[in-house]
Amino acid sequence: MDIWDIASYAAWIASGLILLWMVADAIKVNRDFDESLLMSSQEGIDELLEDPAAAGRPGREG
Amino acid sequence: MTDQALGQAQPQRINLLKVLGPAHVWALGVGIVLVGEFMGWNFSVGKGGAFGSLIACWVIGLLYTCVAMIDSEVTSTVAAAGGQYAQAKHTIGPLMAFNVGLYLVMAYTMLEAADALVTGDLIAIAAAQFGHPGLDPRPFVVLTIALLALLNYRGVFMTLSVNFVITAAAFTSIVILFIGVQPWNPGAVLQHQGLLTDLPYGWIGVLAAFQFGIWYYLGIEGTCQAAEEVRSAGRALPLGTMSGIITLLIAASLTWYITTGLIPWEYLGQDLAPLYTASTLTGSTVLHVFLFVGTIFSAVASANGCINDASRAWFSMGRDRYMPVWFGAVHPRYRTPFRAILFLIPIAVSFAFTGLLDQVITFSILSGLLGYTFMPINMHKFRKKWPLGSIRRGYVHPWHPLPAIVLLSLCTATYFAVFLGYGVQLLAMIGFYIVVSLWFAFHRYKYVRRGDQFTMPWPRPLGY
Numbered sequence: 001m002d003i004w005d006i007a008s009y010a011a012w013i014a015s016g017l018i019l020l021w022m023v024a025d026a027i028k029v030n031r032d033f034d035e036s037l038l039m040s041s042q043e044g045i046d047e048l049l050e051d052p053a054a055a056g057r058p059g060r061e062g
Numbered sequence: 063m064t065d066q067a068l069g070q071a072q073p074q075r076i077n078l079l080k081v082l083g084p085a086h087v088w089a090l091g092v093g094i095v096l097v098g099e100f101m102g103w104n105f106s107v108g109k110g111g112a113f114g115s116l117i118a119c120w121v122i123g124l125l126y127t128c129v130a131m132i133d134s135e136v137t138s139t140v141a142a143a144g145g146q147y148a149q150a151k152h153t154i155g156p157l158m159a160f161n162v163g164l165y166l167v168m169a170y171t172m173l174e175a176a177d178a179l180v181t182g183d184l185i186a187i188a189a190a191q192f193g194h195p196g197l198d199p200r201p202f203v204v205l206t207i208a209l210l211a212l213l214n215y216r217g218v219f220m221t222l223s224v225n226f227v228i229t230a231a232a233f234t235s236i237v238i239l240f241i242g243v244q245p246w247n248p249g250a251v252l253q254h255q256g257l258l259t260d261l262p263y264g265w266i267g268v269l270a271a272f273q274f275g276i277w278y279y280l281g282i283e284g285t286c287q288a289a290e291e292v293r294s295a296g297r298a299l300p301l302g303t304m305s306g307i308i309t310l311l312i313a314a315s316l317t318w319y320i321t322t323g324l325i326p327w328e329y330l331g332q333d334l335a336p337l338y339t340a341s342t343l344t345g346s347t348v349l350h351v352f353l354f355v356g357t358i359f360s361a362v363a364s365a366n367g368c369i370n371d372a373s374r375a376w377f378s379m380g381r382d383r384y385m386p387v388w389f390g391a392v393h394p395r396y397r398t399p400f401r402a403i404l405f406l407i408p409i410a411v412s413f414a415f416t417g418l419l420d421q422v423i424t425f426s427i428l429s430g431l432l433g434y435t436f437m438p439i440n441m442h443k444f445r446k447k448w449p450l451g452s453i454r455r456g457y458v459h460p461w462h463p464l465p466a467i468v469l470l471s472l473c474t475a476t477y478f479a480v481f482l483g484y485g486v487q488l489l490a491m492i493g494f495y496i497v498v499s500l501w502f503a504f505h506r507y508k509y510v511r512r513g514d515q516f517t518m519p520w521p522r523p524l525g526y
Contacts, residue, residue: 004194011201018208019407022215026404029393038391040075041381043142043290044517 078143079397081219082292087285087302089226090370092309093363094170094281096232097177099310099317100357101335102277102423108331109483110271111262112322118268118275119314121472126279128469129434130307131459132441134300137286138456140518141295143399144378145286145371146433146440151382151515153443158436160384160502161495165433166287166375171406172426173281174368175413178206179422180361182414184335188354203414210366211407214373217396218291225366228359233313235356239341240316242349243323251344252323259327272479276427278314281364282306283433287371296456369403369410377402383509384502424484428491431480435473438466447523 029038106115133146142148147163182199189197213221243251261267285303292298317337321330324340333339341353377399380389393400413422445462459465480488 002194004189004192004197008198008201011205015201015204015208018212022212022400022404025215026400029395029400033394035391037076038394039381039387041077041390041392042075042517043144043148043378043381044140044519 084298084301086222091282091285091306093225093229094284094367097360097364098277100360104336106271106274110267112327114268114271118271122275125472128465130303134303134457135459138296141289143290143374163379165429169426169429170368170372172422174365175410176423177361177365178203178414181206214369229363232356232360235352254323272476284371287374300457373402438470441466
């Protein structure tokens, strides 16, 4: 087994750990935060488009 | 800011972070594309010869300049993740938006898979050069996707700052190679006089070269996906996109000039990594190393930008219920579309594991081409429904409707070119999009909240 074989195994292990961390974090977020908060983002907000008439427009619900 | 702190504060709404500037937009657009100068474009030489490839480079460059101009105007106004998908939703309607969103997700996910494949193959080539032939590239393909997905998961600012650095380094490697081949001293290194020939297959060969000329620029339209995360859409998007297409036109011309002066067109048309090959032909170890690093950086930057763009398009479609609404979530700490990023990882890995680089990239190109065909129609509708002066625009592109007409004409010519080389794939892909359109129209559309589709604070469109 040379350095390239070790690098291959290391790549598999590192990939697995990274993916596991992301999945675990996503599960934690899903558990700790309300779904309506996670889904609350709204498109179309920009200072160029700011319009006093539209400022009071109700946001969309998730 | 911690999860707990956010949880206790109970904010009313969490959005994607507005932290990007023009340099990030440049890094996103050029980062996705630049790998196309390092590989792929040269198949156009095999179709049309060296001069045929140069014509394709500039004609397709004109196509993408029109794309950049049109995108800059519309996206500087539609400040929404999803880019062209959000534009289609506002200017044309749900079915077009669904298709455009799907073109984007497919184009970027497949390009990401191809980039990861290239990175894995390059590591395997390096291993072979250091005495370890036959290295399995798959662990490095997965590691590339996993690392870049992690970067994207944890925040857009760092993701695109990294992309800026590695894209600038890859572009610099092309400039260094250009200087290294002494363009001021023709005949010393570059042998254009002996290597350039007439068009080997005539003008039909030039037309056939168009499909590979797309590689020089495929993905610059991805800058639009940053629309919801830039500090100022009206400034950053036009500046980043237009400087991006200028960078690519320069990079494409330099690439053509260097490689056609070093490699006979018969070989150049089949080479896997022509800039890297050109660097080896100079006999300079320094240039050799620079171009190896530049090639890897370009592939990684492209995959990184593709993860960013595919996830924004998927997230945006989820948020609008074109796809399951679950994908429309934003991470409360990192402010990224984390579920969309996670969901697309196994899909990209699956495409990469097929190992069919040419088929994967062809599907990506065809999806991109369908997206470009939408743009002139979009531009026509946009200017017709909201004429100049009716809404504020960050950028107004000149000579309308000429760029839209030129874009539509060049798309038509490129479809013909693609049909010559990949007729079956073209028909299969159109069949795929027809089937999914039927699924959307007869099944999925009932979940879409029609009243929520129009999110821009614009006046009522003209004629409605």
